[in-house]
Amino acid sequence: MVRILFIVFLCLLVPGLLSMGYSLWQGPSAWSVDSGVFWGLPISLFVFWIGLAHAGTLISAIFLVLDVKMERRTSILAELSTLCALVVAVIFPLMHLGVIQNFYMVAPYMDSRGSMANVSSPLVWDFCCILAYGFLSVVYLVVHVLAEKSPVAASIHRPLAWLLFPMVLWVHTVVSLDFAATFVPAWRGAFFPVYFIVGAVFSGLAMVNIMLCGEGYRMRQLEKLMLVGSWFLGAFLLWDWALKGDLNVVVFIFAVLLPQLWFVSAVRESTLGRVLVASSVLVGMLLERVFLVFPSGVSGVGWVDLGLVCFGFGLFGVCFLVARLKLSRMIEGEEVLMGDVDETASAVAPAGRRAYFPPFTTPEFRMLRFPLLLGVLSCVLFLVWVVGCFEENGIAFTDANLVPLTCPVVTAVAGIVLCVRPLVMHIGKVGGALLVLLAVVAGILAGMFYSEPLSAPSGTVVSGSGDLFDVNALPDSASALDSVAVIRTKAVFEARCAGCHGADGRLNEKFVREYYPVPQDLNLARMDALGEDSLVNVVLNGRTNMNPYSGRISPQMARGLVRYMRLLAENAHADSIRAKAGEGGGQ
Numbered sequence: 102m103v104r105i106l107f108i109v110f111l112c113l114l115v116p117g118l119l120s121m122g123y124s125l126w127q128g129p130s131a132w133s134v135d136s137g138v139f140w141g142l143p144i145s146l147f148v149f150w151i152g153l154a155h156a157g158t159l160i161s162a163i164f165l166v167l168d169v170k171m172e173r174r175t176s177i178l179a180e181l182s183t184l185c186a187l188v189v190a191v192i193f194p195l196m197h198l199g200v201i202q203n204f205y206m207v208a209p210y211m212d213s214r215g216s217m218a219n220v221s222s223p224l225v226w227d228f229c230c231i232l233a234y235g236f237l238s239v240v241y242l243v244v245h246v247l248a249e250k251s252p253v254a255a256s257i258h259r260p261l262a263w264l265l266f267p268m269v270l271w272v273h274t275v276v277s278l279d280f281a282a283t284f285v286p287a288w289r290g291a292f293f294p295v296y297f298i299v300g301a302v303f304s305g306l307a308m309v310n311i312m313l314c315g316e317g318y319r320m321r322q323l324e325k326l327m328l329v330g331s332w333f334l335g336a337f338l339l340w341d342w343a344l345k346g347d348l349n350v351v352v353f354i355f356a357v358l359l360p361q362l363w364f365v366s367a368v369r370e371s372t373l374g375r376v377l378v379a380s381s382v383l384v385g386m387l388l389e390r391v392f393l394v395f396p397s398g399v400s401g402v403g404w405v406d407l408g409l410v411c412f413g414f415g416l417f418g419v420c421f422l423v424a425r426l427k428l429s430r431m432i433e434g435e436e437v438l439m440g441d442v443d444e445t446a447s448a449v450a451p452a453g454r455r456a457y458f459p460p461f462t463t464p465e466f467r468m469l470r471f472p473l474l475l476g477v478l479s480c481v482l483f484l485v486w487v488v489g490c491f492e493e494n495g496i497a498f499t500d501a502n503l504v505p506l507t508c509p510v511v512t513a514v515a516g517i518v519l520c521v522r523p524l525v526m527h528i529g530k531v532g533g534a535l536l537v538l539l540a541v542v543a544g545i546l547a548g549m550f551y552s553e554p555l556s557a558p559s560g561t562v563v564s565g566s567g568d569l570f571d572v573n574a575l576p577d578s579a580s581a582l583d584s585v586a587v588i589r590t591k592a593v594f595e596a597r598c599a600g601c602h603g604a605d606g607r608l609n610e611k612f613v614r615e616y617y618p619v620p621q622d623l624n625l626a627r628m629d630a631l632g633e634d635s636l637v638n639v640v641l642n643g644r645t646n647m648n649p650y651s652g653r654i655s656p657q658m659a660r661g662l663v664r665y666m667r668l669l670a671e672n673a674h675a676d677s678i679r680a681k682a683g684e685g686g687g688q
Contacts, residue, residue, distance in 0.1 A: 110417075115415075145393065151190040300389065307380075310379045311383075349388070
């Protein structure tokens, strides 16, 4: 069975890779996008897979913190599915960036070019939240696997679950805010965060139930929770229909009505029946995410979009099966309860039942106090630094833009401290002092690395390395494209302008063709006709489809970019003359 499933998923992955490769080569024009659908199917798939990625760890963590009976094998499989789904999910927003290798530019830090990511963008929120959640999910799985034989890992297992529990809710709330930040009124409902969380848990329960069927056993509590999830989703859909008169019947049938077959004993007691019902939930939730991004319908979905769907399921299946086989001994163990879970066992207090602790006195709370304190302090310092960067560079922002970044920073720092603290206590005071010294040295080095000047006096431009140079040092000849001043301006140009205008100034046609309005051809004749001052005003204030950069770069930097663009135009003009001369000589 495993071999058959592996072959099936591999057959889905191969055409999916072709579709993904074509998408990366062609750009957003390869997807079914128009003036009404500006995101396309990759964002639908991102929301679907990130929901599955959240649900697995959430199910394991919430059962652990609430002390609900759950087999170790089931919880580890759920956590493993989280990591595999997360690998699939992060690919789609990277595809949407257009330039995958520059994904780090959405990280909220001041890079060597002196540029800062726009924290008003949901891309920055997603980057921080998914990075922190992915890191903690890996740590949580490793700790869970080691907890059976390591007392240290067992001691931090439950505190980590308490950290992940709110983090999962936070991350999917931020994903819902990605929609609310747009100009589509239908995506601005106050119920959207809860709606997204319910949908994520609902689809995750379906995925876990399918995996349990593949393992040859079941957990009735998860089946009942999936049934309850269908009721919640049905309530949301009917409420939206009553308010707006919009109800997707196909989604309602697959995700709400078909799960009610669980009340039929013949379906409920059949492995095939359970798989089909859970699969209908996945189909319904996938269609729900598709119709969410495609409000006008999916009639224009092409082969590339369908290939991306195959790519997602194929990659998830291959990753999960390979990881499942590699970790089979750790997952199965020696004392695995197979068959039905006895639900009555949890109603009787076992001999090793945890003792009752008053609020704020539990062992988990005592272990989390110090890590959370350091996490909060780190978050405060981070936000102060970000605000200082923005104010010094005149970048507009609001306090609300910084809120989505708080929980990932606090949780990531607290998780690291929680895992490192037992190690420090184990190696003693000398080792702990050494770790603290190393942390201080690392902090000093990081401060030295980022201590470049963020603003410059009048008449200067901030270079990529933090030095200052006069824009008048920019040469007026295309023969000096390798001068120091031009190299520094080139770094700013490639970070700000090359996405549309191209690194050589001759348009990035692969990115803008058929999707974005094609920028003006800034050849030498046109630049001379417009004049330097006019082009500087265009860079700062924007024009037609070009965004204004005033407040993000200085007027001196804008003038340097215009002069650099003219050097590129001169270079292109010289190449054109040489090409024509070569053709004439050949004739």
